[in-house]
């Protein structure tokens with residue numbers, strides 16, 4: 497069993513379609529939250545059985561290794577079909593059960609427009625699961641619970657982020673976590689034409705992080721969209737210089 501269950505509750509839960517999505521889109525943010533003393537968790541919805549490279553078991557071991565590198569106290573994977581995730585009642589209940597168990601204040605979901613259909617569906621499926629988790633009439637054997645905040649990791653979306661998380665001190669560690677998926681990222685012959693060489697992955701992911709960092713005046717950053725408008729107490733404490 498490769499899953500990690502060190503914490504009973506989480507402050508921040510990141511939900512994604514595939515193992516290694518989190519490492520790419522918000523791994524630095526989870527590292528930053530863990531460094532602040534928050535309890536972080538990851539729920540992958542599929543196990544990667546449809547992938548060109550590696551088995552689901554291999555990916556499970558790699559996901560556990562990546563979770564350790566990210567300082568995540570809880571990680572598990574559901575058994576939704578890879579490449580064919582659907583927003584069904586049963587799938588919403590499966591996620592709601594995890595939400596009620598971990599009781600996260602913040603949930604990170606993928607952005608709702610995406611090239612991969614699984615990613616787009618998870619944005620809606622995850623949101624509706626958060627809603628359903630708060631309904632008393634849905635019986636899961638655990639208390640109803642609804643997270644306070646949902647934010648969308650928008651790294652791969654063509655959209656202006658609502659805010660950036662500064663991941664500068666964590667960008668190398670984030671890269672190590674992504675590289676833990678050796679079945680996916682080690683240079684190898686199987687699926688060679690579909691997969692990007694290692695050096696290219698480093699350059700791309702660092703360039704993306706640099707781009708989003710620059711938007712907020714820091715070196716490396718990860719972008720997020722929130723649907724709600726921001727609320728401010730003190731104008732003099734607003735971050736990011738204007739001129």
Ligand SMILES: [Zn+2]
Nearest residue numbers: 513514517612
């Ligand atoms: Zn994915």
